[in-house]
Amino acid sequence: MKKLMLMMSCLCLGLMACKPAEQEVVEKTPAALAATQPDCSLNFGIDAWEPYQYMTVDNKPAGLDIEIVKGVLSNMGCQFTVTQGSWTELLLKLKAGEVDAVLGASKTEDRESFAYFSDAYRKERxxxxxxxxxxxxxxxxxxxxxxxxxxxxxxxxxxxxxxxxxxxxxxxxxxxxxxxxxxxxxxxxxxxxxxxxxxxxxxxxxxxxxxxxxxxxxxxxxxxLESADVFIMFSQESISPQQVEAFNTGLTQLKENGDYNKIVNKYSH
CATH class of the missing domain: 3.40.190.10 (Periplasmic binding protein-like II)
Incomplete structure (x- = not known):
């Protein structure tokens, strides 16, 4: 999914508010609450992209991408945290290892120099x-x-x-x-x-x-435009290839047990 290099300053218009301050929300999956794996915690960067990823009025992460990731992390027994920001900000944080992953990304040669990519988890058009x-x-x-x-x-x-x-x-x-x-x-x-x-x-x-x-x-x-695969980008500064492999295994399990289709179908109607 995403992302062409362009630069411009932030503008505030009547139909929108200026970019919100960065927020961080911590949630634990049921498996993480029960597991004794305090070191298994992944921070995901999200921008406002409803219905895929967004913050609700009570400051909770929601959306199709969020539910998929929660399902995968539940299979892994990991904690889930999010950092909200603009796409440009999140890419910089990913490069620096300040966030572990960014949702809804397209795979490019430039990004592969600083990020690992999950298996494709949906398409976009x-x-x-x-x-x-x-x-x-x-x-x-x-x-x-x-x-x-x-x-x-x-x-x-x-x-x-x-x-x-x-x-x-x-x-x-x-x-x-x-x-x-x-x-x-x-x-x-x-x-x-x-x-x-x-x-x-x-x-x-x-x-x-x-x-x-x-x-x-x-x-x-x-x-x-033609539809394209969408991936999760993982920071090479904070995440190992083995962790990406574990995430992909969890994604496969989510698809095989039917939970993936349940999530996607919910957002298709």
């Missing part, structure tokens, strides 16, 4: 979202959209795939890419007509627009 008045844009793909000169909102550090990276490297198109630290900023810019469209995971965008009551004003266009 990014889609173009536009104002309702532009839902009939006549373009069949994102290249045609950019060739028409339309500005596109993307999220800093997200990786959208090799084909999209090639478009971003094209000097003709570079001025059309507008980066943001979180999706809500792109949504505000789209409403303010500062950009013409934005790319977001279809589940995430639907959740944000529904929660903010904006699904009548912003609609998914038929343009989408």
């Amino acid at each position: 990014f889609q173009l979202y536009v104002r309702n008045s532009n839902i009939n844009y006549p373009y069949k793909n994102i290249t045609a959209y950019l060739e028409a000169g339309h500005k596109l909102g993307i999220v800093n550090q997200y990786y959208y795939g090799d084909d999209f990276a090639a478009l971003y490297d094209n000097k003709t198109f570079q001025p059309l890419f507008i980066g943001a630290i979180i999706s809500e900023l792109n949504i505000a810019r789209l409403l303010d007509e500062e950009i013409d469209g934005l790319l977001e995971d279809s589940f995430v965008a639907a959740s944000i627009l529904r929660r903010k009551g904006l699904d009548k004003y912003i609609k998914p266009h038929n343009i989408s």
